[in-house]
Amino acid sequence: MHLKRDSKLRLATIGGVFALSNPAYAEYGLNLVEPASELTANVFDLHMLTTKLAFYITVVVTVFVAFILVRYRRSSGAEADQEMHTNKFGVYSWLLVPLIVLGIDLSLVGPANDTLKQVEQHVDAELTVKVTGSQWKWTYDYLDNGVRVVSNLQEHEADEVGYLRSVDNHFVLPVDTNIRFLHTATDVLHAWWVPAIAIKKDSIPGYIHETSTRVTKEGTYYGQCAENCGKGHAYMPIVVDVISKEKFSEWVVARTADANAAAAEASADKVWSKEDLMARGEELYVKNCAACHQVNGAGLPPVFPALKGSAIALGAVAEHLDVVIKGKAGTAMAAWGAQLNDLEVAAIVTYERNAWGNDAGDLVQPADVKSAR
Numbered sequence: 171m172h173l174k175r176d177s178k179l180r181l182a183t184i185g186g187v188f189a190l191s192n193p194a195y196a197e198y199g200l201n202l203v204e205p206a207s208e209l210t211a212n213v214f215d216l217h218m219l220t221t222k223l224a225f226y227i228t229v230v231v232t233v234f235v236a237f238i239l240v241r242y243r244r245s246s247g248a249e250a251d252q253e254m255h256t257n258k259f260g261v262y263s264w265l266l267v268p269l270i271v272l273g274i275d276l277s278l279v280g281p282a283n284d285t286l287k288q289v290e291q292h293v294d295a296e297l298t299v300k301v302t303g304s305q306w307k308w309t310y311d312y313l314d315n316g317v318r319v320v321s322n323l324q325e326h327e328a329d330e331v332g333y334l335r336s337v338d339n340h341f342v343l344p345v346d347t348n349i350r351f352l353h354t355a356t357d358v359l360h361a362w363w364v365p366a367i368a369i370k371k372d373s374i375p376g377y378i379h380e381t382s383t384r385v386t387k388e389g390t391y392y393g394q395c396a397e398n399c400g401k402g403h404a405y406m407p408i409v410v411d412v413i414s415k416e417k418f419s420e421w422v423v424a425r426t427a428d429a430n431a432a433a434a435e436a437s438a439d440k441v442w443s444k445e446d447l448m449a450r451g452e453e454l455y456v457k458n459c460a461a462c463h464q465v466n467g468a469g470l471p472p473v474f475p476a477l478k479g480s481a482i483a484l485g486a487v488a489e490h491l492d493v494v495i496k497g498k499a500g501t502a503m504a505a506w507g508a509q510l511n512d513l514e515v516a517a518i519v520t521y522e523r524n525a526w527g528n529d530a531g532d533l534v535q536p537a538d539v540k541s542a543r
């Protein structure tokens with residue numbers, strides 16, 4: 171590429187400004203995230219050790235090669251030794267160099283083995299959480315106290331923590347507590363990954379994978395799904411709030427009260443008005459269904475069918491409820507009956523039957539959902 175002199179100058183200036191404007195990309199640290207548990211601290215140390223070794227080897231090799239290139243260059247009269255393979259150095263250097271490399275490798279075995287052992291070791295858990303990946307959200311079931319947190323992407327816009335990093339409901343954990351995670355998935359492979367506090371492990375439908383941690387610092391930690399799980403893979407970030415044990419107990423009590431109130435509201439054989447069902451339905455639809463069927467109900471055919479004008483959304487209520495509650499095996503359409511309560515299903519189905527120009531005109535009440543399950 172030929173550039174005029176002043177375009178070169180301009181490029182250099184722009185480059186210089188970027189190089190000096192550290193704050194602009196301060197959040198892109200050069201290293202791994204700061205660890206907040208013993209296990210991740212060991213992983214971090216192992217990374218530092220290997221990186222340091224690699225750095226020193228690079229320096230030694232580079233200096234050596236540079237020295238050879240300069241010292242034995244042709245213009246200084248150097249000539250290639252045609253007999254090197256016959257003398258002792260020539261013969262044994264091929265053995266010596268791999269031995270040195272092996273020695274360096276072996277020096278890493280101790281620490282690497284210790285860390286790996288720790289990864290596979292499961293302490294007595296004081297708290298067990300089942301972490302379930304689904305297209306495209308995370309569900310956290312606290313097996314000790316029945317609390318459930320469903321965590322959806324909140325912002326598509328960049329906010330102070332970055333683009334696609336925020337969720338509506340944070341995953342809350344107590345500090346200084348032995349925590350066991352049980353990883354699984356409902357549809358395809360996902361991987362729950364929060365590098366500051368735990369190792370990464372695949373979530374596989376039908377299998378349970380166990381990891382554990384003990385977070386030593388309170389704070390908010392970020393992560394994301396680390397296994398390509400389809401179109402919305404980028405839309406399932408993770409936010410973990412690690413708080414004091416006292417605050418955690420209070421949180422559990424408050425969460426349980428909320429869940430009980432929601433269950434009471436949903437299961438009461440109350441009859442809801444169209445306005446109420448449509449308003450709730452729209453909110454729930456956007457959160458749970460729009461990733462595939464789109465906000466405007468047009469879907470993304472042929473994979474994700476349109477609900478606007480769909481024969482099912484405009485046909486018999488029973489069939490519509492059946493698809494939503496039981497899903498369609500072998501497709502991305504999940505069995506939502508397991509994830510949504512009667513009121514929520516009723517609201518979403520009512521919404522689908524009466525939004526975007528759909529004119530089924532009928533209402534679906536929680537009682538209908540209850541008997542359709």
Ligand code: HEC
Pocket residue numbers: 305306455458459460461462463473474475476477480481482483490493494498501502503504506518519522
């Ligand atoms: C991960 C993608 C995905 C999500 C999220 C999703 N669906 Fe589906 N949905 C599908 C697919 C794929 C089909 C087609 C299944 C088939 O082949 O019969 C489908 C089919 C349907 C149908 C039948 C439509 C027709 O005309 O065949 C309805 C109704 C429906 N979904 C409702 C919902 C509701 C309600 C939600 C939210 C609670 C939802 N879907 C969330 C993927 C999704």
Ligand SMILES: [Cu+2]
Pocket residue numbers: 303304359360361395396397398399403406
């Ligand atoms: Cu995923």
